[in-house]
Amino acid sequence: MMNPFLFICFFLSFSLSAEMVKIPAGNWRPFLKETNFKLGETIKVKSFYLDEYPVTQKDYFEFIEANLQWKKGKVSSLFADGGYLGDWKGKSPDSRTANSPVTYVSWFSANAYCQWKGKRLPLESEWEYVASFPPPGKNKKDMESIILGWYGEQKPEFLPSVGKYKNRLGIYDQHGMIWEWVFDFNNTSVTGDSRQDSDLESSLFCGGGSLKANDFSNYASYMRYGYRAGLKGWYTAKYLGFRCASNVNIKDNPI
Template structure:
C-alpha cells in the first residue's frame, strides 16, 4: 500500500510539471501602480504564464504528494482555519467541489509551494496585470469601455455562488480565465500599496488607497483593477477566501 502511494505521488508530480505555460513578451507597461509611485511605466521581462488557474484536481494531487499541505496537517502559520474548507475532507473534494473548478481557500504560502512543485512561482503583480489586460484580439484592451464594463460586472457578482469550471475563451496570448472566474494571488501582494519612497515603507500602507488617498493611482477609470489591488493588499499570507485562487509563472 505504501508503494502504491509513492507511485501516485510521482505521477502527480509528473502531471504537475506537464501543465501548459505560454510565453508573454513583456515590455513597458502602464500599470495602475506606477513604478516610481508617480507615473513611470513598469518594465516587465519576458515570462511564461500558466494558461489556466490551478484546479481542485491539481491541488488535490499536490496535497496527496505533499501531505504537509493537507488541511489537517498544515502549520497554522501557513494557513488560516478555513484553508481548503470547501473540500469534503482533507484528501477528498466531495460532491459540491468539482475537479475542474479552480481551487480556492488556499493561502499564499500554499500557492507558492504548489508553484514550486511545478518549478515555477507566483506571478508578480505587474506580470499578472499585464497578462490580464489582454482580450481575444488585443494585448492591451483596457482603453475599451466595453472590456472594462465586463470585468467590473464580474466583480459585482455575489461571491457565494458556485464557481464555473476553468477553460474559458483564450486571450491573444493563449491564457484563460484571468478575468471573470476568481481573484488570484500574486507574489508581491503585500507590497502593492507601499510607497516608492523608502521613508514611507511602514507596511501595506492601506490608507493610501481609500477615498482621496487613491489619487496617486493610475488609470482611475480602470476601477476593477484598482479593486483587486485594494483586496490583495489587505490580505495576510495565511489568509484564504472563497473566491481567491492562483496560477503560476516562470521566467522565460
C-alpha cells in the first residue's frame, strides 16, 4: 500500500508540473549590480518551476473568493494602495478579460496569492534568467525589438488573453504585455544614492555613455530595472501583474 505522505507529495509535484514549466539550471549575468554579487559576476540559477502564464483575472478571482480579506474594498492601505483591482467595475473581473493577466495588484497581494497556491514569487535573478531566452527561431535582437516595440506602443484599454508571446523555454508573456512583480523587486538600486558608486549603475542612472543609444538590450533591461526600483510593496498599476514560481523541492518554498 502506498504511503499516504508519498502520495500527497507525488500529487503536489504532479499538479505543479501540470501548470508550471521546469526551468533548467543555468548561468545568468545581472544587468546591474545586485546586493549580494559583484558587478559583472555570473550568478548560478538553480532549476526551479515557473508558471507558464501570468496569473489571470479568473485565477485571482478564485483566490479572493477563498480569501475575503483580499477582496476589492477590504484590503488595508498598508498592503495595497487605492488603485487595487482598479479595472474591476464591481467585485469581480469583466467577463471580456477573465483570461487576461490580472493587474492593479500589489506585491503583498501577489505574494499572498502565490503562498495560497503553495508557491512563491520568483526571484529577480530567476525571472530575468528565463526572460533572457528568445522565442523559438528568434535571436536576442529579435526579442529586444519586441520589448522596445511594447515600450513605445499605445497600450490597449483591455489587455488580451494570455498566450501572446512564447519564449524558447515554453514560458508565455514575459515580454510585450505587462510588467511583473518579483520577490526581491528592490534588490538593485537605480536611485540617487547609486550616483555615489563608481560603477555601471552610476553611469546608467545619470544617462552616461555606458547606456549606448544603439544597445537595445541594455536599454530594455534598464527600463525593467528602473521600473522595479521605483516600486513600493503596496503600489498597484494598470500594467503590473505577476506569476508564481516554485522550488524543485516544494518543501523548500517559503510559505
